[in-house]
Amino acid sequence: MYFKPSYLPHNGAANILVKSLSEELGLSLSKKYEIVLASFLAVAKKVNGQTFDWWTGKNEKTQKNWSLFPHVCNGSITKTYKLLMEHGYIEPSKSFPNHVVDRLGFEKPNWIKAKGLPKHFLEQATFIEANLPLILINQPNTPVCKIAEPNHILAAQKLGIDEANLRFGTDYQLAYRQVKEMNDFWLEHPLYNPIENEFYSSVRRIFHNGSLKAGGRFYGGWTDIKQEKMFNFTIDDRPVVQVKVNAILLSLLSSLTGKPMNMIGTFEDVYHAAVFQISSIKNARNKVKAVIMDMMVSGNPFKEKPLPKNKDLYDNIEEFLHIRDLCLKAYPALKSLDNDCFNFFNDLSYHESEILSKTLLSLKSMGIVAYPMHDSLLVKIGNEFDAVEVCKNEFKNYVSSFQKENKLPELGFDIAFKVKFDALNNIKIPGSSC
Numbered sequence: 001m002y003f004k005p006s007y008l009p010h011n012g013a014a015n016i017l018v019k020s021l022s023e024e025l026g027l028s029l030s031k032k033y034e035i036v037l038a039s040f041l042a043v044a045k046k047v048n049g050q051t052f053d054w055w056t057g058k059n060e061k062t063q064k065n066w067s068l069f070p071h072v073c074n075g076s077i078t079k080t081y082k083l084l085m086e087h088g089y090i091e092p093s094k095s096f097p098n099h100v101v102d103r104l105g106f107e108k109p110n111w112i113k114a115k116g117l118p119k120h121f122l123e124q125a126t127f128i129e130a131n132l133p134l135i136l137i138n139q140p141n142t143p144v145c146k147i148a149e150p151n152h153i154l155a156a157q158k159l160g161i162d163e164a165n166l167r168f169g170t171d172y173q174l175a176y177r178q179v180k181e182m183n184d185f186w187l188e189h190p191l192y193n194p195i196e197n198e199f200y201s202s203v204r205r206i207f208h209n210g211s212l213k214a215g216g217r218f219y220g221g222w223t224d225i226k227q228e229k230m231f232n233f234t235i236d237d238r239p240v241v242q243v244k245v246n247a248i249l250l251s252l253l254s255s256l257t258g259k260p261m262n263m264i265g266t267f268e269d270v271y272h273a274a275v276f277q278i279s280s281i282k283n284a285r286n287k288v289k290a291v292i293m294d295m296m297v298s299g300n301p302f303k304e305k306p307l308p309k310n311k312d313l314y315d316n317i318e319e320f321l322h323i324r325d326l327c328l329k330a331y332p333a334l335k336s337l338d339n340d341c342f343n344f345f346n347d348l349s350y351h352e353s354e355i356l357s358k359t360l361l362s363l364k365s366m367g368i369v370a371y372p373m374h375d376s377l378l379v380k381i382g383n384e385f386d387a388v389e390v391c392k393n394e395f396k397n398y399v400s401s402f403q404k405e406n407k408l409p410e411l412g413f414d415i416a417f418k419v420k421f422d423a424l425n426n427i428k429i430p431g432s433s434c
Contacts, residue, residue, distance in 0.1 A: 003054040005035050005072045007042040007127040010190075010199055014125035017041055017118070025083040032076040035069075035131050040084065042127035044114035046196065051093040053109040056081055064160050068133040089116050128190055128199035129221045134179040135172065137164050140210030159210060171212050179205055182360055189369040191222055191378065192234045203372065205353065214346040216353035218372040231422045233378065235369050241384040244376035245391065246270055246416035246431065248355075249348045250292060250331060255399040256351060258408035259333040266430045268416055273330040278323065287313060291323045292334070296345045301334045351398070358394045363387060384419045388429055391417075 009015045018037045019029060027033045043052055056078065066074045084090045093113045139157040164172050183202050190199035200221040208215035222233070233240045245251075247270035254261050263273045274288045281287065290310045295301050306313065306320050314320045328334055356372050363370045363379075368386055371378040379387045395415050403410050416431030 001043060001047050001050075001052040003039060003043050003052060005039045005066070005069045005077060006129050006131045006202065007039040008035060008130050009038045009041075010126045010128040011124075013121050014038065014041070014127055017121050017125055021089075025080070025087060027080065027083070032072045033080065035072055036077055036080045038127055039131075040080070040090075040114070041117070041122065041125065042129075042198065044117060045122050045125065045127070046198075047114075049113070051095055051111040051113050054081060054090075054112050056110055065158065068136065068158060068161065070131055070133070072131075090114055126197055126199065128187075128201055130183070130187055130190075130199075130201045132202040132204045132220070134183065135164065135176050135205055135207070137207045137210060137212065138215075167210075168212050175205065175212060175216075178357055178361060179203065182364065185364050186369070186371070189236055191220075191240075191371050192237075193222065193225070193229075194232050194234070195229055200371075205357075207350075208346050213350055216350045216357075217374060218353065218356065220371070222371065222378075223373055227420075228423050230378070231420075235371075235378070235380045238380045238382070240371075240378045241381050242373070242376050242378055242420040243370075243384055243387045243391065244418045244420060245395075246418060247289075248352055248375045248395075248415065249296060249345075250333075251395075251413065251415050251431075252348050252351050252399075253296075253336070254331065254333040255411055255413055256348075256402055256408075257333045257336045258403060258411065259336065260411050260413070261433060262330050262332070263433050265434075266432045268428045268430050270416065270431070274323070274326045277326050277330075281319070283313070287319070287323055288327060291320065291327055292331070295324070295327070295334055295337055296348065299337050299345065301328060301337045351402075355391070355394050355398050358398065359387075359391045362390050362394060366390075381421070388417050388419065391415075 009018050018034055018041065021037050021041070022029045022033055025037075027037070066072060066077055081090070090112045093111045095111070095113075137159040139159060159167070186201040186203075190201040192199050198221075203218045203220040205216050205218055207213075222230070227242075230242070231240065246268070250261075250270055261270065261273055263270075267273075269275075269285075271285055271288050271292075275284045278284045278288075290306065290313055294303055294307050294310060297307065303324065304321070305311070305317060314323075352375065356377075359377070360370055360372060363377075363383075363386070366386065368383045368390075369380060370383070370387055377387050377391065392415060399413075400410060402408070412432070412434035414431045414433075417429040418426050419429065420426040
């Protein structure tokens with residue numbers, strides 16, 4: 001767990017804590033100090049007595065990263081850290097945290113512990129993550145040609161705001177405005193996590209390779225929470241439903257190359273075109289999906305062996321190669337992948353995130369709250385079928401425009417969905433291919 005200046009107080013207890021702490025430290029309760037103090041308290045509450053990382057380096061890289069967060073700067077964060085240390089609210093720690101290590105990755109970690117905070121008030125306080133950087137662009141040639149953990153993505157060096165503005169101009173400003181528009185809307189309808197007793201209303205889009213055309217996925221505090229916990233979340237006190245697009249990257253690859261899959265008619269699962277041919281193999285669908293992701297991540301459709309993290313999934317290398325060959329026949333577009341480091345995976349992630357962004361904005365115009373999760377949306381129960389229709393239309397419109405612009409054959413293809421009400425109950429909405 002690491003400190004980041006992204007939280008605000010969300011109830012009376014949290015406001016009292018922030019106010020009393022600011023008075024004791026001699027800080028004005030301006031926006032910047034409210035964020036820094038609330039973020040310290042929110043992290044202290046989450047780790048519950050354990051150590052956490054608060055980077056205090058004074059180098060240019062650190063200052064640039066803190067400046068990416070709205071309303072705060074390196075000076076306000078450093079000043080607050082020193083005052084908390086002087087007043088005995090934090091102390092250095094040599095113990096290693098027993099929770100999952102999650103940190104920004106600024107060189108060597110600075111492990112500290114919070115102390116002396118009023119336990120009862122802290123338990124009653126709730127905070128909202130509402131101050132994440134809106135747009136982050138990894139520096140060119142940052143090695144992200146693999147699926148990385150979110151904290152690894154965040155640790156990559158970023159372009160500064162002024163540099164991004166200068167380089168991308170109106171494109172950067174448009175992307176920024178769109179994320180801000182959604183964040184402002186979410187602040188009125190925050191996503192509530194009852195397990196951590198905290199709220200989320202802020203998201204960041206992370207682009208890769210110094211480009212606004214690579215990556216661009218959305219990341220918020222809820223993004224990587226396990227599914228069994230996610231279905232406890234609420235929006236406006238109503239349960240959430242997950243609307244998940246079936247095999248969106250593979251569907252995009254086929255559509256954006258103009259190379260149809262070898263399947264005709266309606267379907268519930270794109271992967272079935274390969275899975276049905278190996279139905280006797282245990283865990284066939286997961287193996288097909290893993291082979292395809294191996295190809296996309298490496299940019300190599302003719303891989304001779306799986307990624308190290310997937311090597312134990314297959315009975316032997318022959319099984320991997322057999323599934324690979326079946327996939328190349330079922331999904332001819334896979335042969336379009338290239339093996340450049342910044343390959344089709346980041347390109348496809350960009351198109352996926354653009355479709356998702358358009359879907360979020362369209363739903364907002366209808367008054368429907370939706371939170372992004374890579375290839376899916378979280379919506380209030382009752383809004384799930386509106387979300388399906390809007391996402392389906394945005395996909396078709398986006399793909400059709402791309403095909404016309406690039407003089408590609410227009411494929412008759414509708415994406416499939418799975419609407420999940422909880423971990424066990426779902427409805428499948430078929431797609432079609434002709």
